[in-house]
Structure formats: C-alpha cells, structure tokens
Amino acid sequence: MLNSDAKLSAKIFADDIEKASTRDGFGKGSVEAGKNDPRVVVLCADLSESTRAEWFQKEFPERFVEMGVAEQNMATVAAGMAAAGKIPFITSYAAFNPGRNYEQIRTTIALNHMPVKICGMHAGVSVGPDGATHQMLEDIGLMRMLPGMTVLAPGDAEEARKAVLAAAQTDGPVYIRFSRTATPIFTTSDTPFTIGKAMMLWKSESPKVAILSTGSLSYTALMAARALSESGIDSLVLHVPTVKPLDEGAVLDAVRSVDGVVTVEEHQAAGGFGSAIAEFLSQHHPMPMRLLGVLDVFGQSGEPDQLLEHYGLDTLHIQTAARELSKSIG
C-alpha cells in the first residue's frame, strides 16, 4: 500500500509518469535558493550545462563563479567565500567533487565547518556511456565519514529541488548527490522533505521484509515491493534521502515488524548507505540483511538500464534478494 501521507505522484504507477534527472532538480532549486538568499553563490568547474549550474548563471550572473577545470581550487575558494559570509554551492561531477578534491573538503570545509554545499553530479553507474572514470560509486562513503557533514541522496528531481533549498538553509557543510539520467518523479511539491527524515513509500499489510533505499533507486525499490506484493510477499519500502544524519527512529520503526532488511543504492555496497544501515542495526537491532550495491568493482560503458541490471540494481534483483531473505528467515 502506498503511504498516503507521502502525497506521492498520482501517476506513480502509470507508464507516462513524468521523468527528469535529479540534476534538473539542482538547477531549479539553486535558482530558488538564490532568490531566497542573496548569500547563495554557485561555483562551476567548466561543466555549466551538464551540472545545470547555467540555470543559476542565467538568473544571477554576478553570483556565478567560473572556476575552470580546477575542483581543488573550487572547494578551497568556496571555503574562503563561506568564511566571508557566502553560501557557496560547488558543482562538478561527483568523481571530481568530492573525488578529486576530498582532502580540500576535509580540511577547509569539514574541519572548518563551513556552510559549503558540495554538489556531486553524475553519481552512480546510470551515468551510462561515459564509463567507469565518470561513474562515481564511492562518494557517499567518502562524505559520510567526515564529522559534521550532512549527506543527501534525493530520490527524484522534485526532492532534489527541495534538498537544495534545505541545504542552503542548513548550517555547516552538506554533500548532495545527483544523477544524470532522467528518472520518474514519484514525489510531488506536497511531499514532505526535511533533512534527517526518512519517508515510508510503501507498506504491505504485514511486511516480512523491509527495503531501505536511497537516491533514485527508491522508485525501483517501490516497483519491486509492488511486484512482491502481487506474488504474495509483504514488504515495506523506506526511502532514506538523508544518509547522514540517519533517521534512526524511522529505521528502527521500519525494521521492528520485519524479519530481514534489504538495502539498495547506486554506490559501492562497501562503505555506502547499506553499510550505514548495517552499522546502525548491528548495534541496535541486529537482523539478517542483504546489501544491494556495486560489489567491489568499477562501472563500465553502457546504457543506464543495462548497467543497473548488470550490477544487480533493477526491480528483479531487488525482488530476488527480498525473496531469498524471506525464505532464509522463513
């Protein structure tokens, strides 16, 4: 059953559900954040079109800073601008931001606790044809280990827009992960979004398996739960757009009534969202788990759907994991 409190899209199960990439959500959200607060600035490392930073540039050319291809300088200049009262959003592909400039982020943004918003675009294998170099799969791990860093992985373009607005209003550093490919917009402008809050998308009558997911794969998880329900397996789907700080209460509530947990993310299974859930549950509510993610390999070129299937991140693989888990605990 869909959670009516989530005020999800009326077209959520329709073939013609609207689609957009979460980076489009960044474009929209950054313009709104810029309107709300004159301190907001956007820094760009020669990727204004593909990061959608140009949407902000068009509205606020005087608050848009072109850095050239220099992600380390972008992070450190942003730290300086934040020290001088700005709220900088730094934008590039996640492989370089926070991949290339990790130490700059650690020292000058995290340790200084500066309100710099790190926007990592083109995260995950769904980048597609660009291949492994550009398919960032380690960013959640890198960022969630940093003390004081908030880590967001919005589920669709609309939620991404809200995440950008919320990040602008949050004290301290925030990492937001965006993806390249257009994915279903399953939330609406009425869907609640608060940093640190998870949201139940689906809950069957007596769920045996909890599917916890982050990013746009939460829609895939929802499709899996619906299919499982049709085949007689009751489950729930908890969408967790804030990887850190984790909504521990919601996670505990979600898993209390089930026998096993499947986590889903477009990231290395090691060190990412599933690991965060495992770290928490192993200490507070140990239970059988399956962590779905990329398993210690790099990505490769291909079409997004092809790649998601190959790495076991499609609806069928989620169903299989849930089935096996419910059997093994059955």
Place this chain on the structure above:
Amino acid sequence: MMSLDDEQVRTLETKAEAIRETVIQMLVEAKSGHTAGPLGMADVFTAFYFHILNHNPKLPSWEERDRLVLSNGHICPVLYAALAHSGYFSIEECLTLRKFGSRLQGHPERLHLPGLETTSGPLGEGLSQAAGMAYAFRMDDKKQRVYCLMSDGEQEEGNIWEAAMFAGKYKLSNLIAVMDRNNIQIDGMTEDIMPLEPIADKYRAFNWHVLEVNGNDVRAFISAVDEAKAIYEKPVLIIAHTIPGKGVPEIEFDYRWHGKPPSKEEGKRFLKEIRTMSGKVLHEYA
C-alpha cells in the same frame, strides 16, 4: 601609510625578539614542532600584527577586519605567539602548544582559537581560501584586505597554481600573498627537492604583480606591503627572503631544523642568542 621612524622600527624589532623567545619556549615545552620557519618569519608576523593589519584582538570576529590566512600551518608557533603578544589570549597559554586539550593545536584549527581565519597544515590550500575571501569581499564592495602567508615549499602543490590562475583571472587586487622564501623544506633545499625558480617570473606569467624583499627587515617589509597596496589591477605576491632559524646563528640556514624542536638545553642556548640580537638584526644579516 607614513614611513616608519627609527623608534618605531626599534619597537617592532624588540617585539619580534619577544615573539622569537615565546616561540622557543613553546617548542621546548611542546617537545615537537617546527623551529626554522617560525623564527624566520617572526619579523613578518610582527609587522602584520603590530603594524599592517587592521584588526582588534578584543573583537576577533569583527567583520571589517583584514584577514590573514596562514597557509603553511606548520609554522603556527609564530602565529600563536604573535596573536598572544597582540592580546588575543595570554602569553602563558602559548605553553600549552600541542598538548592534550589545548586550543593551540599542532596545526591551527579555526574553530579552536580566536584570531584564526582558517584551519591549515595540509599545504597549498591557503591561497585559494584567501582568494575566495577576496572575491567575496569585492562582490560586496567591502574594503578590507586579505593577506595570505605561504611557504616556498608548498609552491610544489598543484592547488597553489589553480589559485594563482584564479586570482590572476579575477584581478584580485585586494589580495596580497607573502611567500616565505627561505629555500628549505623538510627533505632539503627547495632547488634540490623540486626547483621553484624562476618563481617570480612564474607568478608574473600568471598575471600577478611580484615584489621581492628582505623578510627579516621589518622596515623594508612594511614598505613592500605599502607598495603592494598601491597596485590595484592585479593580485600581488611579495617574495619575502628570510633566513630559516633567524636569530639563532647556530641553526640559521640549516634545513634540518625545519621540522624539529630544540631540546631543553638547546632552548636555553637559543634564548640567550636571541636576547643578544637587539639592534643587530639588520646590521649583521641583512
């Protein structure tokens, strides 16, 4: 700014000696830390905190203050000593350097201590942060200046040249960088480890205005900063030639003192040498 009279210079030189003494005492007490750089830069820090900077030690977060960003955080004993001597905190607190629970961390941390503009230690990051501050101040039409103190060794970091390109592109004339050109780094002489020269020409090629000065001559250094302020279409780099270990003849010019502290015995000897410096700094070594 008016040029300094002899009395003012003498006062600053005396202050620099006091700062050197505090540096030695801190390092002896801490039993670890860097000696050569802090002693070599004592005159530059004195010039900044007792003459150049528009700041208020009683109101460290006063918005209109000039910003001094220390990029090579490992020379923080001289920064801490200068902050303490100018009244940000007590000179006694300097002796807590590197100890558990101290606000004077082994490398400076902005959130720990008033008067610090950033956290540093990992090299090559200060110039970008200073440039970011300068850029933001110019956006808001604010008049304060941003100074970045950096080492010569850290010019080997790529991030520095990204920052140099950025500041050159945006003509950040409210940014003045000072390079401590003492020619040493941990493993040896810079020109042996990774040659930097012609360093002035490199910055000029990146659209900076470059000045060179004796960094152990307070009067000359202040005059160079005055000149830098008059350059309004480019960021300015002042290459401050300093003597590592300045004030303690037995360690001057010796790269092996880059990263170690004096023992208690050595400390006593060094203090004696520093205390006999008065008035001789310029005449003997300049």
